[in-house]
Amino acid sequence: DIQMTQSPSSLSASVGDRVTITCQASQDIRNYLNWYQQRPGKAPKLLIHDASNLETGVPSRFSGHKSGTDFIFTISSLQPEDTATYYCQQYDNLPPTFGQGTKLEIK
């Protein structure tokens, strides 16, 4: 199975900050990577698919791209409602696998 490693596992930032989360796959997954947001007590929400494609209705402050073998998720200007845990997920190979999550808190 493909292992997905996210970093950091948690972070705290202020409203308006730029936030970056990184996801590494244990092998090449081309661009078959999703990013999800999970607010406390809620189901996950798809934000980005195919590494960089923003899901319809998702604010443009969220973005994703691939840099070498790393996948980068960015929030350009953090908002209070962005408090959540963020997960990457590969779908290049079965079984699809998730990163361990990054818990984002607002200072």
Add this chain to the structure above:
Amino acid sequence: EVQLVESGGDLVQPGGSLRLSCAASGFTFSSYWMTWVRQASGKGLEWVASIKRDGSEKYYVASVKGRFTISRDNAKNSLYLQMNSLRAEDTAVYYCARDRVEMATIPYTVLDYWGQGTLVTVSS
């Protein structure tokens, strides 16, 4: 509006069985792969199983293979997960989710709609 509503979660003893259901509405259910994902309390997400539009292909995570069965009834717009020989490590919230790609021939597992989840607790 797309809606997915899970039901059937309960407290069950180790070795017991449970059947989860997911009622879908707001889209053409038979056109999409469907998936179950679970999440133990305070833990991350784990893909459990996916089923093709017509039920002809099914895929499972290794830890549930032979114990869980995913199925669907397109006439009833419903997805199911039959869970047998349950173990303590199966305790989790179980979500049903829709694959984003309509009329796909393979399971992309780009999950664009999720239900609210149903809690399964395996304990004596």
